[in-house]
Amino acid sequence: MKIVIDAFGGDYAPLEPIKGAVRAKSELGCEIALSGTEQIIRKTAADNGIDISGIEILDAQSVMTYDDEPKAVLKKKNDSSMAVGLKAVAAGEADVFISAGSTAALLMGSTFIVKRIKGVSRPALGAVLPGLNGHVLLMDCGANAECRPEMLKQFAFMGSLYMEKVLGVKTPRVGLLNNGTEDSKGLDLQKETNALLKEEKEINYVGNVEGRALGLSECDVVITDGFTGNIALKSIEGIGSAVGKKLKGAIKSSFTAKLGALLMKKQLKDFAKSLDYSEVGGAPFIGLKAPVIKAHGNSTEKMFFSAAKQAVQWAGSGMIEALEEKFSGGDDKEEKE
Amino acid sequence: MKIVIDAFGGDYAPLEPIKGAVRAKSELGCEIALSGTEQIIRKTAADNGIDISGIEILDAQSVMTYDDEPKAVLKKKNDSSMAVGLKAVAAGEADVFISAGSTAALLMGSTFIVKRIKGVSRPALGAVLPGLNGHVLLMDCGANAECRPEMLKQFAFMGSLYMEKVLGVKTPRVGLLNNGTEDSKGLDLQKETNALLKEEKEINYVGNVEGRALGLSECDVVITDGFTGNIALKSIEGIGSAVGKKLKGAIKSSFTAKLGALLMKKQLKDFAKSLDYSEVGGAPFIGLKAPVIKAHGNSTEKMFFSAAKQAVQWAGSGMIEALEEKFSGGDDKEEKE
Numbered sequence: 001m002k003i004v005i006d007a008f009g010g011d012y013a014p015l016e017p018i019k020g021a022v023r024a025k026s027e028l029g030c031e032i033a034l035s036g037t038e039q040i041i042r043k044t045a046a047d048n049g050i051d052i053s054g055i056e057i058l059d060a061q062s063v064m065t066y067d068d069e070p071k072a073v074l075k076k077k078n079d080s081s082m083a084v085g086l087k088a089v090a091a092g093e094a095d096v097f098i099s100a101g102s103t104a105a106l107l108m109g110s111t112f113i114v115k116r117i118k119g120v121s122r123p124a125l126g127a128v129l130p131g132l133n134g135h136v137l138l139m140d141c142g143a144n145a146e147c148r149p150e151m152l153k154q155f156a157f158m159g160s161l162y163m164e165k166v167l168g169v170k171t172p173r174v175g176l177l178n179n180g181t182e183d184s185k186g187l188d189l190q191k192e193t194n195a196l197l198k199e200e201k202e203i204n205y206v207g208n209v210e211g212r213a214l215g216l217s218e219c220d221v222v223i224t225d226g227f228t229g230n231i232a233l234k235s236i237e238g239i240g241s242a243v244g245k246k247l248k249g250a251i252k253s254s255f256t257a258k259l260g261a262l263l264m265k266k267q268l269k270d271f272a273k274s275l276d277y278s279e280v281g282g283a284p285f286i287g288l289k290a291p292v293i294k295a296h297g298n299s300t301e302k303m304f305f306s307a308a309k310q311a312v313q314w315a316g317s318g319m320i321e322a323l324e325e326k327f328s329g330g331d332d333k334e335e336k337e
Numbered sequence: 338m339k340i341v342i343d344a345f346g347g348d349y350a351p352l353e354p355i356k357g358a359v360r361a362k363s364e365l366g367c368e369i370a371l372s373g374t375e376q377i378i379r380k381t382a383a384d385n386g387i388d389i390s391g392i393e394i395l396d397a398q399s400v401m402t403y404d405d406e407p408k409a410v411l412k413k414k415n416d417s418s419m420a421v422g423l424k425a426v427a428a429g430e431a432d433v434f435i436s437a438g439s440t441a442a443l444l445m446g447s448t449f450i451v452k453r454i455k456g457v458s459r460p461a462l463g464a465v466l467p468g469l470n471g472h473v474l475l476m477d478c479g480a481n482a483e484c485r486p487e488m489l490k491q492f493a494f495m496g497s498l499y500m501e502k503v504l505g506v507k508t509p510r511v512g513l514l515n516n517g518t519e520d521s522k523g524l525d526l527q528k529e530t531n532a533l534l535k536e537e538k539e540i541n542y543v544g545n546v547e548g549r550a551l552g553l554s555e556c557d558v559v560i561t562d563g564f565t566g567n568i569a570l571k572s573i574e575g576i577g578s579a580v581g582k583k584l585k586g587a588i589k590s591s592f593t594a595k596l597g598a599l600l601m602k603k604q605l606k607d608f609a610k611s612l613d614y615s616e617v618g619g620a621p622f623i624g625l626k627a628p629v630i631k632a633h634g635n636s637t638e639k640m641f642f643s644a645a646k647q648a649v650q651w652a653g654s655g656m657i658e659a660l661e662e663k664f665s666g667g668d669d670k671e672e673k674e
Contacts, residue, residue: 131579132578132579132582132583142516145516145523145524146524177568179479179482179563179564179567179568179571180567186482186564187482187483187564210567210568210571210575211567211568211569211570211571211572211573211574211575212571212572212574212575212578213575214572214575214576215572215574215575215576215577215578215579215580216575216578216579217579224568226516227516227523227524227565228564228565228568230516230517230547230548231514231516231547231548231561231565231568231569231572232548232568232569232572233548234516234547234548234549235548235549235551235552235568235569235572235573236548236572236573236576237548237549237552238547238548238549238550238551238552238553239551239552239573239576239577240552240576240580241469241549241552241553242468242469242552242553242554243552243577243580245469246469246608247608250601250604250605250607250608251601251604253604254603254604256600256601257600257601257603257604259597259600260596260597260598260599260600260601260602260604261597261601262597263593263594263596263597263600264587264588264593264594264597264598264601265597266591266594267587267588267590267591267594267597268587270587271583271584271587
């Protein structure tokens with residue numbers, strides 16, 4: 001198995017992707033490649049005393065920046081670290097691509113270079129959130145702002161399969177994100193999707209769920225359109241960040257509090273860990289012919305390593321094959337916006 | 338000033354509403370009335386040794402339950418504690434109504450009994466959230482699932498006025514909840530609303546904001562449709578509840594941790610308080626001829642008291658008059674669903 005990590009994606013590139021790649025190589029026992037300008041990668045590694053022997057470099061001449069139009073990944077910047085990594089996966093020379101670069105560019109590049117599985121209308125971006133009693137997969141959380149009921153139905157199937165095959169959740173409970181649990185709730189999209197999902201026998205559909213389901217792990221997969229999913233995800237990230245800052249402020253506010261925090265060190269660490277999305281890896285982009293993982297923009301060594309661990313599980317799970325079989329019967333029509 | 342509290346709304350009715358009313362009467366120096374079946378209110382007070390002298394009772398023969406259709410408040414249950422309270426406010430016999438009963442019924446009852454301010458298309462439900470650096474008003478958070486840009490523009494004005502007049506925030510920063518900050522982001526609703534709000538000179542519009550803005554207090558008022566607002570609010574409530582439970586679990590997990598928590602007692606209490614929506618009162622239903630406050634379904638004495646404090650500030654703020662003046666020029670057309 002070979003994993004490609006974009007050495008030039010994210011706020012701390014190329015150093016942190018390089019460090020993550022080295023750790024993944026040594027701990028996961030799989031082949032690792034870095035995509036990006038070879039000269040800079042080698043110099044950064046040397047300057048920081050990092051031994052990158054055994055790591056393949058897929059040389060790339062440019063970098064996708066946040067100022068680039070997402071579609072630049074396909075033409076003007078088709079020699080970027082992102083495009084080169086995606087092309088390696090598309091050609092079957094590697095199994096998974098991980099990038100902390102621009103989400104919009106990665107979604108566009110993945111869709112047009114790696115391509116969607118036949119029968120999948122639209123790939124969707126999932127976010128694995130730390131809930132009260134286990135992880136919750138929220139999808140779509142940003143790839144498709146506008147969705148039709150049939151798309152959400154596919155997301156339900158894809159999300160359920162991801163939780164089962166990659167995260168090992170047996171018969172995952174799938175809920176539809178809505179403004180109430182009754183069947184009468186929601187806009188047309190939710191009402192029609194709820195009716196469709198109730199008929200679906202292959203997934204464990206538990207009905208409409210409210211936003212609370214995400215934090216409280218009321219189900220394992222929460223399905224929604226990309227606009228609503230983005231709002232829910234960012235709302236949760238914001239409150240998580242505020243909570244962390246408030247707690248740190250509380251601890252620092254007095255000597256006694258600091259002493260108390262010292263006694264609670266292990267528990268506070270576990271508490272922080274339970275809220276930490278960096279433990280989970282990245283956001284899986286599901287529905288493509290090969291796994292692509294969007295790592296958080298502020299990814300560090302640890303987060304690239306977590307994403308690589310997730311990549312190994314995903315690529316070895318047989319999920320892509322299962323999706324290909326599931327959707328092979330359907331007509332291969334891509335949803336147009 | 339007279340505040341009416343629904344004695345039969347919420348999970349802990351009638352005892353907690355009664356206790357909240359007594360505390361409000363003694364601490365806020367305003368008239369307090371309880372709406373509900375007089376006999377039960379008097380017996381509950383007597384059984385619990387509570388002196389309710391000086392508190393007016395607006396006798397009501399029935400109670401709106403969660404099994405009742407919301408519209409029952411207008412006809413079949415127009416003698417309920419909720420309907421009786423609303424009618425007192427509509428008749429000018431009281432200034433504010435507070436209820437922890439069914440949100441849908443309260444919204445319907447308020448709209449048809451208290452009635453909207455002339456020129457306001459749709460009243461909206463606000464939620465005052467505890468952010469990192471001060472409160473954030475999210476609205477609409479559930480009254481109008483589907484909205485048009487002109488409605489959101491009115492919400493922006495109403496929300497800004499509420500934060501300024503009731504919570505004392507000078508020139509509140511107003512943001513539009515969206516899936517990104519660029520002008521190109523969002524569905525048609527967000528794009529059109531963003532363009533409308535940019536032209537509005539009377540409010541301090543800061544542009545599109547992401548869900549993170551809520552927890553991180555990136556602005557003071559966050560405007561959205563009632564569907565999206567409900568998802569954001571419930572997502573935040575769920576994660577808040579999960580965080581509280583996780584932290585309690587961490588503290589209880591060992592003797593040393595308990596000791597540490599004891600040393601941090603004041604700080605942990607302040608931390609919990611900073612996350613606690615019960616400090617803020619209830620959700621203001623804005624755009625009606627008189628203030629109506631939806632208290633949380635699990636409201637206790639403290640939360641009814643907070644809502645009463647909020648009611649006093651609101652009723653004395655001159656906000657309703659300012660809204661009447663602002664919208665008096667417009668045509669009085671109610672939005673139809």
